[in-house]
Amino acid sequence: MSDILALIVAKYNFWLYIILMMIGLYAMIAKNNLMKKLVGMNIFQTAIILFYVSIGYKHGATLPIIQGGHGGHSAHDVVIHAADYINPLPHVLMLTAIVVSVATFGVAMALCVRIYQRYQTLEEDELRMRVSERITHE
Amino acid sequence: MKFIGFVIVCLTGGLLLYGTVDLPDWGDPASPASTHLSDYYIEHIVEQTQVPNLVTAVLADYRGYDTMFETAVVFCAGLACFLLLRDFRPKKDRYFRHVPTGVMLHFKNPDTRLVAGNEFEHMDKDWVPSDMIIKTVCRILIPFIQIYALYVVAHGDFSPGGGFQGGVIFGSSLILMAISYNLKTLVKRVTEKFLSIFAALGVLIYVGLGFLAMIMGGHFLDYGMLAPLLPSDPGHIRALGMLGVEIGVGIAVMAVMVIIYMNIVSEGRHDEGL
Numbered sequence: 001m002s003d004i005l006a007l008i009v010a011k012y013n014f015w016l017y018i019i020l021m022m023i024g025l026y027a028m029i030a031k032n033n034l035m036k037k038l039v040g041m042n043i044f045q046t047a048i049i050l051f052y053v054s055i056g057y058k059h060g061a062t063l064p065i066i067q068g069g070h071g072g073h074s075a076h077d078v079v080i081h082a083a084d085y086i087n088p089l090p091h092v093l094m095l096t097a098i099v100v101s102v103a104t105f106g107v108a109m110a111l112c113v114r115i116y117q118r119y120q121t122l123e124e125d126e127l128r129m130r131v132s133e134r135i136t137h138e
Numbered sequence: 139m140k141f142i143g144f145v146i147v148c149l150t151g152g153l154l155l156y157g158t159v160d161l162p163d164w165g166d167p168a169s170p171a172s173t174h175l176s177d178y179y180i181e182h183i184v185e186q187t188q189v190p191n192l193v194t195a196v197l198a199d200y201r202g203y204d205t206m207f208e209t210a211v212v213f214c215a216g217l218a219c220f221l222l223l224r225d226f227r228p229k230k231d232r233y234f235r236h237v238p239t240g241v242m243l244h245f246k247n248p249d250t251r252l253v254a255g256n257e258f259e260h261m262d263k264d265w266v267p268s269d270m271i272i273k274t275v276c277r278i279l280i281p282f283i284q285i286y287a288l289y290v291v292a293h294g295d296f297s298p299g300g301g302f303q304g305g306v307i308f309g310s311s312l313i314l315m316a317i318s319y320n321l322k323t324l325v326k327r328v329t330e331k332f333l334s335i336f337a338a339l340g341v342l343i344y345v346g347l348g349f350l351a352m353i354m355g356g357h358f359l360d361y362g363m364l365a366p367l368l369p370s371d372p373g374h375i376r377a378l379g380m381l382g383v384e385i386g387v388g389i390a391v392m393a394v395m396v397i398i399y400m401n402i403v404s405e406g407r408h409d410e411g412l
Contacts, residue, residue, distance in 0.1 A: 010164065065190050065297065088180070095303075103394065110222045110401060
């Protein structure tokens with residue numbers, strides 16, 4: 001028991017993101033309303049983003065902006081240790097991922113608006129009913 | 139369905155939790171992600187590019203292709219919203235108000251035209267006028283938000299910030315205007331044509347800088363080759379190239395955010411809505 005507890009304490013960040021991801025995945029699978037599915041998708045994306053950002057963290061390191069690097073000429077005199085700055089790469093990847101997630105969310109909302117205009121509902125079961133009604137009419 | 143979903147989610151979560159056993163500890167400086175490429179970036183970026191903000195340097199220079207196509211994705215999202223939702227047909231029921239007297243007119247025929255100068259004002263049926271406090275506060279805040287957005291773009295090389303962040307802040311200031319007044323106020327000031335041109339212009343600036351570097355004899359997006367164009371400051375040419383690219387990204391993101399918002403809230407009609 002104490003082994004598992006020690007494991008959780010050492011890696012509690014990953015446990016939190018996985019729980020958050022499970023919430024998002026459950027909403028995407030089990031919810032009936034399309035808007036709620038989209039909210040689930042956003043929670044899922046947030047979990048992935050947090051996961052990446054936490055990978056970049058180092059103990060005792062600061063933001064990936066070089067101190068004393070603003071002077072231009074003096075920049076060469078400063079000795080830069082990689083252990084003093086957190087990993088910039090996950091931040092770059094997630095920066096673009098956030099913007100793309102906003103853009104995809106916008107497109108998904110536009111699709112939802114179109115579906116609502118045509119079928120007057122966003123509930124999945126009603127939607128399926130109305131689609132089959134429409135097919136039998138034609 | 140709910141039960142099956144729950145089982146699937148628990149299974150996936152359990153597998154992932156089991157997988158965390160092999161992952162490095164939280165904040166471990168010797169973890170695989172923080173040893174190989176990241177060290178090279180941290181130690182060499184300042185001498186290679188003169189940009190202290192490593193995130194911006196990696197984003198706009200080392201991973202320039204990635205960011206370029208990311209901007210293209212954002213542009214395509216705006217285009218998709220426009221194509222899915224934009225509706226040019228006039229509404230059947232229209233309401234007009236005679237401004238001096240406040241008399242309301244209800245037009246049921248979409249073909250009727252009103253040619254009485256500026257005395258008549260198009261009305262939204264469901265729209266409720268915003269509170270005076272909200273309007274005043276937003277009117278005071280919006281210019282400051284916009285200046286902050288420009289600062290975030292311009293200082294992206296030196297402090298936290300960059301094109302994506304600044305563009306989103308600028309776009310949100312325009313969206314705040316639409317929320318606090320109404321959508322027509324925004325459309326009157328920032329027309330759809332303007333936004334479409336700016337969304338395309340942002341991507342064009344990015345790709346254009348890449349081709350300019352090619353014309354000057356380097357590789358695509360090799361900003362160091364732009365030095366002859368700016369002879370006064372050859373040492374910072376990579377930083378300036380990144381700034382140009384970030385301006386393009388900021389313009390594209392700003393325009394696309396507003397396009398998405400305008401199309402969604404008004405169902406593509408750009409007249410009524412939030």
